[in-house]
Amino acid sequence: xxxxxxxxxxxxxxxxxxxxxxxxxxxxxxxxxxxxxxxxxxxxxxxxxxxxxxxxxxxxxxxxxxxxxxxxxxxxxxxxxxxxxxxxxxxxxxxxxxxxxxxxxxxxxxxxxxxxxxxxxxxxxxxxxxxxxxxxxxxxxxxxxxxxxxxxxxxxxxxxxxxxxxxxxxxxxxxxxxxxxxxxxxxxxxxxxxxxxxxxxxxxxxxxxxxxxxxxxxxxxxxxxxxxxxxxxxxxxxxxxxxxxxxxxxxxx
Amino acid sequence: xxxxxxxxxxxxxxxxxxxxxxxxxxxxxxxxxxxxxxxxxxxxxxxxxxxxxxxxxxxxxxxxxxxxxxxxxxxxxxxxxxxxxxxxxxxxxxxxxxxxxxxxxxxxxxxxxxxxxxxxxxxxxxxxxxxxxxxxxxxxxxxxxxxxxxxxxxxxxxxxxxxxxxxxxxxxxxxxxxxxxxxxxxxxxxxxxxxxxxxxxxxxxxxxxxxxxxxxxxxxxxxxxxxxxxxxxxxxxxxxxxxxxxxxxxxxxxxxxxxxxxxxxxxxxxxxxxxxxxxxxxxxxxxxxxxxxxxxxxxxxxxxxxxxxxxxxxxxxxxxx
Ligand SMILES: Cc1cc2nc3c(=O)[nH]c(=O)nc-3n(C[C@H](O)[C@H](O)[C@H](O)COP(=O)(O)OP(=O)(O)OC[C@H]3O[C@@H](n4cnc5c(N)ncnc54)[C@H](O)[C@@H]3O)c2cc1C
Ligand SMILES: Nc1ncnc2c1ncn2[C@@H]1O[C@H](COP(=O)(O)O)[C@@H](O)[C@H]1O
Numbered sequence: 001x002x003x004x005x006x007x008x009x010x011x012x013x014x015x016x017x018x019x020x021x022x023x024x025x026x027x028x029x030x031x032x033x034x035x036x037x038x039x040x041x042x043x044x045x046x047x048x049x050x051x052x053x054x055x056x057x058x059x060x061x062x063x064x065x066x067x068x069x070x071x072x073x074x075x076x077x078x079x080x081x082x083x084x085x086x087x088x089x090x091x092x093x094x095x096x097x098x099x100x101x102x103x104x105x106x107x108x109x110x111x112x113x114x115x116x117x118x119x120x121x122x123x124x125x126x127x128x129x130x131x132x133x134x135x136x137x138x139x140x141x142x143x144x145x146x147x148x149x150x151x152x153x154x155x156x157x158x159x160x161x162x163x164x165x166x167x168x169x170x171x172x173x174x175x176x177x178x179x180x181x182x183x184x185x186x187x188x189x190x191x192x193x194x195x196x197x198x199x200x201x202x203x204x205x206x207x208x209x210x211x212x213x214x215x216x217x218x219x220x221x222x223x224x225x226x227x228x229x230x231x232x233x234x235x236x237x238x239x240x241x242x243x244x245x246x247x248x249x250x251x252x253x
Numbered sequence: 254x255x256x257x258x259x260x261x262x263x264x265x266x267x268x269x270x271x272x273x274x275x276x277x278x279x280x281x282x283x284x285x286x287x288x289x290x291x292x293x294x295x296x297x298x299x300x301x302x303x304x305x306x307x308x309x310x311x312x313x314x315x316x317x318x319x320x321x322x323x324x325x326x327x328x329x330x331x332x333x334x335x336x337x338x339x340x341x342x343x344x345x346x347x348x349x350x351x352x353x354x355x356x357x358x359x360x361x362x363x364x365x366x367x368x369x370x371x372x373x374x375x376x377x378x379x380x381x382x383x384x385x386x387x388x389x390x391x392x393x394x395x396x397x398x399x400x401x402x403x404x405x406x407x408x409x410x411x412x413x414x415x416x417x418x419x420x421x422x423x424x425x426x427x428x429x430x431x432x433x434x435x436x437x438x439x440x441x442x443x444x445x446x447x448x449x450x451x452x453x454x455x456x457x458x459x460x461x462x463x464x465x466x467x468x469x470x471x472x473x474x475x476x477x478x479x480x481x482x483x484x485x486x487x488x489x490x491x492x493x494x495x496x497x498x499x500x501x502x503x504x505x506x507x508x509x510x511x512x513x514x515x516x517x518x519x520x521x522x523x524x525x526x527x528x529x530x531x532x533x534x535x536x537x538x539x540x541x542x543x544x545x546x547x548x549x550x551x552x553x554x555x556x557x558x559x560x561x562x563x564x565x566x567x568x569x570x571x572x573x574x
Contacts, residue, residue, distance in 0.1 A: 013465075016544075017386060026386070037492075095355065096364040122386055125367055127355035134359040139324060139438035142352040159508055160444055161348050167442040174438075179508075181495030213364035217380055217393040221546065230556045238557045239567035240574070242539065245555060250537040252459065252516040253483060253572075 001055035003046045006116040007039040009067040024216045035070045038117030042178035047078045056080040062101045075196035076188035087206030094214040095127035103135035105204040114175040133175035140175040254283045256339035264294025269345030271413035277343045287311040291319035303422040311428040324437040326353045329430045331360045339401045346405040358403040365403040370410040387525045388548035452502045459485035459516040466521015470498040482572045506531035520561045524549030
């Protein structure tokens, strides 16, 4: 099976984020970056499908030059080769624009299965995969927690609200957006890291005529609406005060 | 005109659809509603929606739309959007619309501003307010390019009881669609729930919930000690269960359990919206987080900014004292 996995590079969760000077993006010049979490699960699922059914796993990522880091990491974890779409404006681009950039580079490959994460940790559109499916003209399903492949068809378990699920089947080629927790992740081995250096990475310039369909006017910290009683002091002072208010004010212990 | 796409299943309207309608009504533009399905169930939902003060309700009735599929709904609503040429299309941000609305917008060459919590005028444009970076920031986002502009609204962002009702029911009209044979590629099975939860956290009076701030499964003992000292159940955010550190039935949130205990103590949980929807009804919420800007403090009654590895042992000691 020829499988594509789309991975996005995002700022590490631990990074203390601040809004940038223009107030339209975050200050990420010195930030450290990582693979968007659900994308790591999508990659793992692709590797498992390759182990069961053979074929190859191609990692696809769009972004500025620094995104080469997550591509390397995906190759080290076991992907066979990569397509990297480079464009400085892609870091803060809307989902339609990113999907167009990816589709242009992926279309000729005729992938049988395309996996993406269900949502990015930074922009959180939950859209790039869905729009990509439309641009590639293939069916899709979202928030997937299990993938079965048989006779050129997929049967996938889709997560619904409040603990409900539903099985959906469809022909390949198709696109699935993968939910975190679908499998247990493996990490790169030293051998994997060495092997990654020899794997093919095709770098494609993003088309110059991509048009944004959304514009970020301003980013800010949300206004506080609730009166939170913040308890200050050393850990033991704060703990003593907390126990006191929970007993005497809230009366919940 | 704002076209609101409502959501129904088996003749039951999704409550979040009223909220999307309220978002549309506050714009002072004519509003129309479209809803897809089949037969009597759809007709009943059409009649229910007609109570709202809107121009009209369009019922998109087709046997193939009785059950939701992404292909079916994209094709049907693309026909409605093309035919009615709205300026904006509003939806509730549900699992269903997350799946088909981005593709619908793409089908008609537009894009969707998703998961909005508000909408307001800004410099002569309409700004859609949406969370970014897992709720650490919000952004004002404007649509670029020609109409229609699509937006979806987070559940709870608007109050359904703010709905303006019409003096008389709005006219309900059928919108006929044709679906090409083979147009719907997804085949669906009946929704199901996993085997009954072994732990019913909804009955717990006190819950100590742990998030990724705990760093490793080897530290869970600390959380269990606190829970024991408080007479509380242990629960967790999704990543803890995803990693297999705690069983899935201890997960709180949109894809886990929804709880409302007397006391909910959140340790090292950032407070992403999918977690908050499962616990914000708790009577007293306490948050311990080393990041003073963590969104969890937004819903907390009491907050301690600090390292949980210092604070939790101190709380256990204080309870003993
Ligand atoms: C469709 C969908 C469904 C989802 N369903 C759910 C759901 O049901 N339940 C759920 O929980 N999530 C759900 N999620 C995931 C959700 O979006 C968040 O990713 C998740 O809740 C984050 O978990 P967390 O707060 O534990 O981790 P993080 O976001 O990584 O937060 C960790 C927090 O710990 C703090 N911290 C770190 N170290 C320390 C320390 N030593 N002391 C104190 N604080 C510390 C950090 O400051 C940070 O705030 C869902 C997501 C999607 C897209
Ligand atoms: N720049 C990108 N490069 C590669 N894949 C991406 C990119 N942006 C988003 N994706 C994929 O689309 C998914 C959803 O992202 P989003 O639409 O931003 O929430 C992610 O989990 C990735 O798998």
